Amino acid sequence: MAKVIALANHKGGVGKTTSTQNIGAGLSIAGHKVLLVDFDPQANLSDAFGYDEVERSIYDALTNKKNGIPVAMVTENLHIVPADLDLSVAEIELSGRTGREFILHEALETIKDQYDFILIDCPPSLGLLTINALTAADEVYIPLDSQYFSMKGLDKLMFVINQIRGRLKQNVEINGVFLTRFDSRVVVNRNVAEMVDNNFPGKLFKTRIRRNIALVEAPIEDMHIFDYAPESNGAKDYKLLVDEILKLQGK
Numbered sequence: 001m002a003k004v005i006a007l008a009n010h011k012g013g014v015g016k017t018t019s020t021q022n023i024g025a026g027l028s029i030a031g032h033k034v035l036l037v038d039f040d041p042q043a044n045l046s047d048a049f050g051y052d053e054v055e056r057s058i059y060d061a062l063t064n065k066k067n068g069i070p071v072a073m074v075t076e077n078l079h080i081v082p083a084d085l086d087l088s089v090a091e092i093e094l095s096g097r098t099g100r101e102f103i104l105h106e107a108l109e110t111i112k113d114q115y116d117f118i119l120i121d122c123p124p125s126l127g128l129l130t131i132n133a134l135t136a137a138d139e140v141y142i143p144l145d146s147q148y149f150s151m152k153g154l155d156k157l158m159f160v161i162n163q164i165r166g167r168l169k170q171n172v173e174i175n176g177v178f179l180t181r182f183d184s185r186v187v188v189n190r191n192v193a194e195m196v197d198n199n200f201p202g203k204l205f206k207t208r209i210r211r212n213i214a215l216v217e218a219p220i221e222d223m224h225i226f227d228y229a230p231e232s233n234g235a236k237d238y239k240l241l242v243d244e245i246l247k248l249q250g251k
Protein backbone atom coordinates (compact mmCIF):
# COMPACT_ATOMS: atom_id res chain seq x y z
CA MET A 1 0.00 0.00 0.00
CA ALA A 2 1.42 3.36 -1.02
CA LYS A 3 2.67 5.94 1.45
CA VAL A 4 0.96 9.16 0.35
CA ILE A 5 3.02 12.32 0.78
CA ALA A 6 1.79 15.85 0.03
CA LEU A 7 4.34 18.56 -0.73
CA ALA A 8 2.66 21.64 0.61
CA ASN A 9 3.41 25.27 1.33
CA HIS A 10 0.96 28.02 0.43
CA LYS A 11 3.87 30.33 -0.27
CA GLY A 12 4.53 30.32 -4.00
CA GLY A 13 7.80 29.43 -5.64
CA VAL A 14 9.42 27.61 -2.72
CA GLY A 15 10.30 24.45 -4.66
CA LYS A 16 7.21 22.25 -4.27
CA THR A 17 7.08 21.23 -7.92
CA THR A 18 10.86 20.90 -8.40
CA SER A 19 10.99 18.72 -5.30
CA THR A 20 7.98 16.57 -6.26
CA GLN A 21 9.53 15.89 -9.66
CA ASN A 22 13.00 15.07 -8.41
CA ILE A 23 12.14 13.24 -5.19
CA GLY A 24 9.68 11.17 -7.25
CA ALA A 25 12.30 10.45 -9.90
CA GLY A 26 14.88 9.60 -7.24
CA LEU A 27 12.53 7.19 -5.47
CA SER A 28 11.70 5.48 -8.77
CA ILE A 29 15.38 5.14 -9.68
CA ALA A 30 15.93 3.54 -6.25
CA GLY A 31 13.48 0.84 -7.40
CA HIS A 32 10.22 2.04 -5.89
CA LYS A 33 6.98 2.33 -7.75
CA VAL A 34 5.97 5.99 -7.71
CA LEU A 35 2.87 7.94 -8.73
CA LEU A 36 3.06 11.73 -8.93
CA VAL A 37 -0.18 13.68 -8.72
CA ASP A 38 -0.18 17.17 -10.18
CA PHE A 39 -2.74 18.95 -8.02
CA ASP A 40 -1.99 22.49 -9.10
CA PRO A 41 -4.01 24.18 -11.89
CA GLN A 42 -0.76 25.81 -13.04
CA ALA A 43 0.20 22.26 -14.14
CA ASN A 44 3.91 22.97 -13.75
CA LEU A 45 4.67 19.37 -12.78
CA SER A 46 2.87 18.03 -15.85
CA ASP A 47 4.77 20.51 -18.04
CA ALA A 48 8.03 19.46 -16.42
CA PHE A 49 7.51 15.97 -17.83
CA GLY A 50 6.25 17.22 -21.20
CA TYR A 51 2.54 16.66 -20.54
CA ASP A 52 1.28 20.07 -21.52
CA GLU A 53 -1.69 19.21 -23.72
CA VAL A 54 -3.50 16.34 -22.04
CA GLU A 55 -6.87 14.94 -22.94
CA ARG A 56 -7.70 13.80 -19.43
CA SER A 57 -6.40 15.18 -16.16
CA ILE A 58 -6.89 14.85 -12.43
CA TYR A 59 -9.86 17.17 -12.87
CA ASP A 60 -11.76 14.38 -14.66
CA ALA A 61 -11.04 11.94 -11.86
CA LEU A 62 -12.47 14.41 -9.33
CA THR A 63 -15.56 15.40 -11.26
CA ASN A 64 -16.43 12.14 -13.00
CA LYS A 65 -15.43 9.27 -10.77
CA LYS A 66 -16.51 6.42 -12.99
CA ASN A 67 -13.84 7.23 -15.58
CA GLY A 68 -11.06 6.38 -13.12
CA ILE A 69 -7.75 8.15 -12.73
CA PRO A 70 -5.85 9.05 -15.91
CA VAL A 71 -2.30 7.84 -15.36
CA ALA A 72 0.55 8.52 -17.79
CA MET A 73 3.76 6.50 -17.68
CA VAL A 74 7.02 8.46 -17.59
CA THR A 75 8.96 5.23 -16.98
CA GLU A 76 7.90 1.83 -15.76
CA ASN A 77 8.39 2.90 -12.15
CA LEU A 78 7.38 6.53 -12.46
CA HIS A 79 3.81 7.49 -13.33
CA ILE A 80 1.99 10.82 -13.28
CA VAL A 81 -1.58 12.03 -13.12
CA PRO A 82 -1.43 15.32 -15.02
CA ALA A 83 -3.33 18.51 -14.25
CA ASP A 84 -4.55 21.30 -16.44
CA LEU A 85 -6.20 24.65 -16.00
CA ASP A 86 -9.63 22.99 -15.61
CA LEU A 87 -8.56 22.19 -12.08
CA SER A 88 -8.89 25.86 -11.19
CA VAL A 89 -12.70 25.61 -11.43
CA ALA A 90 -12.81 22.37 -9.44
CA GLU A 91 -12.61 24.33 -6.18
CA ILE A 92 -15.86 26.11 -6.99
CA GLU A 93 -17.57 23.10 -8.57
CA LEU A 94 -16.78 20.79 -5.71
CA SER A 95 -17.39 23.20 -2.88
CA GLY A 96 -21.08 22.30 -2.57
CA ARG A 97 -20.57 18.54 -2.45
CA THR A 98 -20.83 16.55 0.73
CA GLY A 99 -17.49 14.99 1.52
CA ARG A 100 -15.85 17.67 -0.60
CA GLU A 101 -12.65 17.47 1.46
CA PHE A 102 -12.18 13.78 0.66
CA ILE A 103 -12.63 13.58 -3.11
CA LEU A 104 -8.94 13.06 -3.89
CA HIS A 105 -8.63 10.65 -0.96
CA GLU A 106 -11.39 8.49 -2.42
CA ALA A 107 -9.99 8.66 -5.95
CA LEU A 108 -6.53 7.55 -4.77
CA GLU A 109 -7.96 4.66 -2.73
CA THR A 110 -8.69 2.86 -5.99
CA ILE A 111 -5.01 2.76 -7.08
CA LYS A 112 -3.08 2.98 -3.82
CA ASP A 113 -2.16 -0.68 -3.80
CA GLN A 114 -0.30 -0.34 -7.11
CA TYR A 115 2.39 2.00 -5.75
CA ASP A 116 5.01 2.33 -3.01
CA PHE A 117 4.81 6.13 -2.94
CA ILE A 118 2.27 8.67 -4.12
CA LEU A 119 3.53 12.27 -4.09
CA ILE A 120 1.06 15.15 -4.43
CA ASP A 121 2.26 18.52 -5.71
CA CYS A 122 0.03 21.12 -4.03
CA PRO A 123 -0.90 24.56 -5.37
CA PRO A 124 0.30 27.70 -3.56
CA SER A 125 -2.92 28.19 -1.59
CA LEU A 126 -4.77 26.79 1.40
CA GLY A 127 -8.05 26.26 -0.42
CA LEU A 128 -10.08 23.13 -1.08
CA LEU A 129 -7.44 21.59 -3.37
CA THR A 130 -4.74 21.71 -0.70
CA ILE A 131 -7.23 20.45 1.90
CA ASN A 132 -8.03 17.51 -0.41
CA ALA A 133 -4.32 16.79 -0.79
CA LEU A 134 -3.81 16.88 2.99
CA THR A 135 -6.74 14.58 3.78
CA ALA A 136 -5.45 12.15 1.15
CA ALA A 137 -1.94 12.21 2.61
CA ASP A 138 -0.29 10.17 5.35
CA GLU A 139 2.49 12.73 5.59
CA VAL A 140 3.25 16.30 4.58
CA TYR A 141 6.64 17.56 3.52
CA ILE A 142 7.12 21.31 3.61
CA PRO A 143 9.73 22.79 1.31
CA LEU A 144 10.97 26.19 2.47
CA ASP A 145 13.06 28.59 0.49
CA SER A 146 15.96 29.73 2.60
CA GLN A 147 14.90 33.36 2.90
CA TYR A 148 14.22 35.36 6.01
CA PHE A 149 10.44 35.47 5.48
CA SER A 150 10.07 31.81 4.62
CA MET A 151 8.70 30.93 8.07
CA LYS A 152 6.20 33.77 7.98
CA GLY A 153 2.64 32.54 7.52
CA LEU A 154 3.48 28.91 8.23
CA ASP A 155 1.19 29.10 11.26
CA LYS A 156 -1.70 29.21 8.76
CA LEU A 157 -0.60 25.91 7.24
CA MET A 158 -0.32 24.46 10.77
CA PHE A 159 -3.84 25.70 11.51
CA VAL A 160 -5.23 23.91 8.45
CA ILE A 161 -3.33 20.72 9.28
CA ASN A 162 -4.68 20.82 12.85
CA GLN A 163 -8.22 21.28 11.55
CA ILE A 164 -7.76 18.24 9.33
CA ARG A 165 -6.62 16.22 12.32
CA GLY A 166 -9.42 17.51 14.54
CA ARG A 167 -12.55 18.24 12.54
CA LEU A 168 -11.87 15.89 9.64
CA LYS A 169 -10.22 13.20 11.77
CA GLN A 170 -7.37 12.45 9.39
CA ASN A 171 -3.99 11.58 10.79
CA VAL A 172 -1.70 13.55 8.55
CA GLU A 173 1.79 14.02 10.02
CA ILE A 174 4.29 16.76 9.24
CA ASN A 175 7.23 14.52 8.70
CA GLY A 176 9.70 16.79 7.20
CA VAL A 177 10.73 20.32 6.43
CA PHE A 178 13.56 20.88 4.01
CA LEU A 179 15.37 23.91 2.73
CA THR A 180 15.62 24.69 -0.97
CA ARG A 181 17.75 27.19 -2.88
CA PHE A 182 20.18 27.07 0.01
CA ASP A 183 23.42 29.01 0.01
CA SER A 184 25.58 28.39 3.07
CA ARG A 185 27.55 31.59 2.38
CA VAL A 186 24.44 33.66 3.07
CA VAL A 187 24.00 34.32 6.78
CA VAL A 188 20.20 34.60 6.46
CA ASN A 189 20.09 31.08 4.98
CA ARG A 190 21.96 29.68 7.96
CA ASN A 191 19.64 31.52 10.37
CA VAL A 192 16.57 30.08 8.65
CA ALA A 193 17.95 26.58 9.24
CA GLU A 194 18.18 27.40 12.97
CA MET A 195 14.67 28.89 13.05
CA VAL A 196 13.16 25.81 11.42
CA ASP A 197 14.91 23.58 13.88
CA ASN A 198 13.43 25.63 16.74
CA ASN A 199 9.91 25.64 15.29
CA PHE A 200 9.82 22.02 14.10
CA PRO A 201 12.11 20.18 16.48
CA GLY A 202 13.51 17.05 14.92
CA LYS A 203 11.62 17.62 11.66
CA LEU A 204 14.28 19.39 9.61
CA PHE A 205 15.87 17.18 6.99
CA LYS A 206 19.66 17.32 7.13
CA THR A 207 19.91 17.61 3.39
CA ARG A 208 19.76 21.14 2.04
CA ILE A 209 18.90 21.60 -1.62
CA ARG A 210 21.43 24.11 -2.88
CA ARG A 211 20.73 26.79 -5.44
CA ASN A 212 21.47 25.13 -8.74
CA ILE A 213 20.74 26.32 -12.27
CA ALA A 214 20.41 22.77 -13.66
CA LEU A 215 17.26 22.41 -11.52
CA VAL A 216 15.77 25.36 -13.41
CA GLU A 217 16.85 24.05 -16.82
CA ALA A 218 15.82 20.38 -16.50
CA PRO A 219 12.01 20.86 -16.60
CA ILE A 220 12.36 23.15 -19.62
CA GLU A 221 13.78 20.09 -21.41
CA ASP A 222 10.93 17.93 -19.97
CA MET A 223 13.41 16.03 -17.80
CA HIS A 224 14.10 15.37 -14.16
CA ILE A 225 17.50 16.27 -12.77
CA PHE A 226 18.92 12.72 -12.77
CA ASP A 227 18.49 12.47 -16.54
CA TYR A 228 19.30 16.08 -17.36
CA ALA A 229 22.42 16.64 -15.26
CA PRO A 230 23.32 13.58 -13.17
CA GLU A 231 26.59 15.17 -11.97
CA SER A 232 25.02 18.48 -10.91
CA ASN A 233 24.70 19.66 -7.32
CA GLY A 234 20.93 19.48 -7.86
CA ALA A 235 21.13 15.75 -8.61
CA LYS A 236 23.51 15.16 -5.70
CA ASP A 237 21.28 17.02 -3.24
CA TYR A 238 18.03 15.37 -4.31
CA LYS A 239 19.73 11.96 -4.20
CA LEU A 240 20.78 12.66 -0.59
CA LEU A 241 17.27 13.84 0.28
CA VAL A 242 15.77 10.68 -1.25
CA ASP A 243 18.23 8.56 0.77
CA GLU A 244 17.20 10.42 3.91
CA ILE A 245 13.50 9.92 3.11
CA LEU A 246 13.96 6.20 2.48
CA LYS A 247 15.82 5.83 5.75
CA LEU A 248 13.02 7.62 7.60
CA GLN A 249 10.49 5.33 5.92
CA GLY A 250 12.51 2.33 7.02
CA LYS A 251 13.22 1.28 3.40
Ligand SMILES: Nc1ncnc2c1ncn2[C@@H]1O[C@H](COP(=O)(O)OP(=O)(O)OP(=O)(O)O)[C@@H](O)[C@H]1O
Binds near residue numbers: 122182210
Ligand atom coordinates in the same frame (compact mmCIF):
# COMPACT_ATOMS: atom_id res chain seq x y z
N1 LIG B 1 17.38 24.54 -5.77
C1 LIG B 1 17.02 25.43 -6.71
N2 LIG B 1 17.96 26.23 -7.27
C2 LIG B 1 17.60 27.16 -8.20
N3 LIG B 1 16.34 27.34 -8.64
C3 LIG B 1 15.37 26.58 -8.11
C4 LIG B 1 15.65 25.58 -7.14
N4 LIG B 1 14.47 24.97 -6.79
C5 LIG B 1 13.52 25.57 -7.54
N5 LIG B 1 14.04 26.52 -8.34
C6 LIG B 1 13.32 27.41 -9.27
O1 LIG B 1 12.49 28.27 -8.52
C7 LIG B 1 11.23 28.45 -9.16
C8 LIG B 1 10.12 27.98 -8.23
O2 LIG B 1 10.25 26.56 -8.02
P1 LIG B 1 8.99 25.61 -8.03
O3 LIG B 1 8.17 25.85 -9.26
O4 LIG B 1 9.48 24.24 -7.79
O5 LIG B 1 8.22 26.17 -6.77
P2 LIG B 1 6.71 25.90 -6.33
O6 LIG B 1 6.68 25.99 -4.85
O7 LIG B 1 6.21 24.67 -6.95
O8 LIG B 1 5.97 27.15 -6.99
P3 LIG B 1 4.37 27.37 -7.04
O9 LIG B 1 4.00 27.78 -5.67
O10 LIG B 1 4.17 28.45 -8.06
O11 LIG B 1 3.75 26.08 -7.44
C9 LIG B 1 11.31 27.66 -10.46
O12 LIG B 1 11.70 28.53 -11.50
C10 LIG B 1 12.39 26.63 -10.20
O13 LIG B 1 13.05 26.24 -11.39
Ligand SMILES: [Mg+2]
Binds near residue numbers: 017040
Ligand atom coordinates in the same frame (compact mmCIF):
# COMPACT_ATOMS: atom_id res chain seq x y z
MG1 LIG C 1 4.48 24.35 -8.09
